[in-house]
Amino acid sequence: MSDVAIVEQIESEAPSAGLPSRRTLLLGALLVLLIIVVALVSFVWTPHDPTLVSLQDRLAGPGSSFLLGTDQYGRDLVSQMMVGSRTTLFVGIIAVAIAICVGVPLGAVAAVRRGWLDEVIMRLADVVFAFPAVLMAILLAAGFGGGTVTAMTAIGISYVPVFARVTRGASLQILEREFVLAARAYAVGPVKNFVRHVLPNISHVLIVQGTIAFALAILAEAALSYLGLGTQPPTPSWGRMLREAQTYISLAPRLAIWPGLAIAVSVLGFSLLGDGLRDALDPKFAERGKGPR
């Protein structure tokens, strides 16, 4: 062993004292886990039947029989919110999955191939981008009828261009880097090269984008449900509960507050989870995250 090699060795021992601070990740994961658990529990148990209309209990206040009270039809708020979390998760996951599964490969092809194909994909993305999710849902609903599936497909499609663009932009930056060329010099094929060397380097961008899209999808589903294009009654959805509560906002504000809070908490949970995941997945961030913050 030469002395030079030893010096190199010592230099590379970067200070890494302290424990990793992953509070963001932990809090986000906890909130998301809470929603998932609530959604799962709602399959087997809810305090009341969430769709049971009971006129003598209408607008009952919070109490021993109804923990958070009832709505204008006498349906239990807690039960509705528990079942509503299923819709929220379902819509968010599927919409983001559609957007990622279509958008990321399109953006990747555009970035790798460049030229006319890049031009065609990105201009098509611009066209789709010009349609708001609501308009997309109206278009789809005209063809296939309204419903949760229509809503999440429409939301998913409307986020495809966002993922295509983000993927393309981030990939172009990474494709310039020498290690991609080096991988080619070791005969790594183009698809494998992208998946092994480019994608992991842009995953933090995609994860953050994914959590933002998830949060927006929850809100979009609420808007679509209000328009009658999303989740159909009587299936509970946080968005529809919020909209229905509008009429009774002065009489029973809790009808709006609780679903609103649920939406806010889930959006916050997914955002924190995304932030935390980005830091945890990027080895450089993980290193820096160590020690006092």
Place this chain on the structure above:
Amino acid sequence: MLLTVEDLRVVIGRHAAVDGVSFEIASGDRLGLIGESGSGKTLTALALMGLLPDGMRVEGRVLYGGNNLLELDEERLCAIRGDRISMVFQEPMTALNPVMRVGDQIAEVLRIHRSMDKEAAGAEAVELLNRVQIIDAGSRSRSYPHQLSGGQRQRVMIAMALACGPDLLIADEPTTALDVTVQAGILRLLNRLVEEEGVSLLLITHDLPVVATICTQALVMHEGKIVERGPTSALFHQPQHPYTRRLIDAMPDYVRSRGTAR
């Protein structure tokens, strides 16, 4: 002849960045390709590997094992790239994937060319890190590139390049981005490995002392053309071409006086 380059031209638009370059490398040769930035030496190397960026046209012949590399299809070229001919890049900071453990990056080469399974390739990667004198290779193979120093990263690059026991190693400015003390270590390592493994070396650099240290033969490239060639010592002591003379005059005296020690 291991590799014969005949009248290689790399044309960008109407401008020939590499203009009729010819040279030969026999097995065991250590050839230095000297030239300033923009003289076309890196493009020459990339052309040999078939890695030129889009929009560049390449002409001429690169003969290796009876084939013209410039005409081979991608599949057959891939069987040679990284296996028979491999390359060490200039910037060890950017030539390694920052989110992949270095051991995995070395193992990837072995898995592609040697069809090794994950474990065998991982073990071999550690062995290779040992060969390039990285202390504690076992745990270092699980490090990410940013946890290694510049010199260590370049050692990792060399380990990758030697993974499949190539016939020819192309090193493009392997020491330029490194401190002088680290440079010396890397050069000693390259020198030793080339001797031990019988690999031919094409060393591309603008750094004359580096060529003087390692190479037996040298080419001087200027504006896309080779202006002078010959054994390194002759080139340094009796430079013929005015450009070579200028290059050698540009060296600080104490370097020149050290001359071709090896």
